[in-house]
Amino acid sequence: MKSMSFCFVVVVFLALAEISRCELRLGFYADSCPEAESVVQFTVAQAVATNPGIAAGLLRLHFHDCFVRGCDGSVLIDSTGNNKAEKDAIPNFGLRGFEVIDNAKARLEDRCPGTVSCADILTYAARDAVSQVGGPRWDVLGGRRDGTVSRADQVGANLPSPLFNVDQLTKSFVRKGMTQEEMITLSGAHTIGIAHCLSFVNRLYNFSTTSVQDPDLDPNMARLLKSLCPKGSDFLDPKSKSIALDPLSPNLFDNGYYTSLSLRRSILTSDQILFADLDTRDSVEDKQANEAVWRFKFVNAMVKMSTIGVLSGNQGRIRTNCRVVS
Template sequence: MGSKNYSLVLILGLLALIGPTHAQLKLGFYARSCPKAEKIILKYIHDHIPTTPSLAAALLRLHFHDCFIRGCDASVLVNSTKTNAAEKSAVPNFTLRGFEFIDILKSLVEAECPGVVSCADIVALTARDSVQAIGGPFWNVPTGRRDGVISNATEALFGLPAPFHNLTTLLTTFANVGLDTNDLVVLSGGHTIGLSHCSTISTRLFNFTGNGGQDPALDRVYATNLKSHRCKSINDNTTLIEMDPGSRNNFDVGYYKQLVKRRGLFTSDDSLLDSSVTRSIINQQLQSPQKFFIEFGKSMEKMGRINVLTGRQGQIRKHCAIINS
């Protein structure tokens, strides 16, 4: 009887050791279950992103918005239903793009290995491969994420960093998901690619005090140019503007060059100059573009691990926009 109990305890102990190890993200997670998955994703991206480089920024942003709410679980991809307002329907996510692109990749991978590769992993891999396709850095993307079964608009409304946030709020929002000051400054460098709407900066240009006027922290020449040629009205909700003027399809340190000239588009961008610590990190990126690439990759890999579901948690969705019944 004693020997049986000892054997049972030994077996349970071994399972306890094996379980957590098996459930962690790892490079090449699909090497046996779907060995062509990452190559399928990479090929499709290399076939399409170079001709539509602006989509790289959209896919990077999609990954960012996904990971900040409930972790990197593809909850941002879920459609709303009659009984649930999903993350997509939250105001900060109204301008997200790339959903169709992810759907195509999912269908390609499903055709190869049905029910094996998660939407969450596809989003993470796509962000990396798209950025690299336009000349940006490479970073490791360990896989093994599972898809979440909850998507809530209210959580997205209050949990995402916003363009009007000050430095204190940004640091708190990042800390809430396990990211630090360096991650904040380095990941903000992703604004070196892509576009935004005039509506995100209209208050800074036309009504910063509540009684008119522009943000005195914003470079006057830059502000005048925006008001004269791009964002001519506080009610402009359609015009698109470059995040990094003249370099929006090139992943480089252009964002930081604009930032130190007080030409950061958002209040959240400009706030990175409000601390000697964050200014120092900015200067480090400017002094070494290679360092920026390395640091960006490290922070992206770190972000990609936020509150991931692994093992038997969550599910592998058949369609990324619909939670399996």
């Protein structure tokens, strides 16, 4: 497995200054495919207009790609008879947005065959998805190349679990070169999106040896979640119920997520623990009180995350079909 080294990037007053060894740069396709970013933006805008929830799907897809083997588009590869791919691992249950990437890729292959990587399309799409639901928009470096390996058995050890405590979450991010503060900042992405029963049922039944139900979960929210996910249900059923991660504003990219934490109405253990743990509560309260600062930090963290373990130059390849190692 290749190194999870970073192409370090700094953001100063919203201007990007590249200080990396990698061959990522702004306007990477300016000559080879000038419409690359606009095509992705148009495709994402169409998808979000039809289904606002797909914005969260694309953002999650990008995160899950970058944390397993780096931002190389490997999460997009389909399983075969000989290989179970990342997308079919249990921690990737409920991933969505693949068809949006497919559509953008098809349009770009028509215009610029074999030029724009799936990894870059996914990175652009995540940025565009956030801006389509009221979030910030930022410049994205291009030049990622596509990976050729996608293995389900590498997912669990790399993705932070919704059951993690603060120490486990922090270590999971540090292993990728990111800080605890960046972890708390990026967790704010849960201001949009949904969670399936599988992700939070641990808080409802047999939570611990001393408590059947998570004491940090608001009782009214617990009753709602139990009604959606009755004990004994098949929580791996793709048709299982889901609920908005931020019930206050589920399709608006704002800092309502942090308010939900303070009200003990957050859905996931790994979210609520950020408020319950005194080591991280101050950071949560800062982001709840100052949305502009959180947005600025979010942009910085997203730019940094998008350079985890990238392939560039002569590494990897440009896949013509994002679902296939071609």
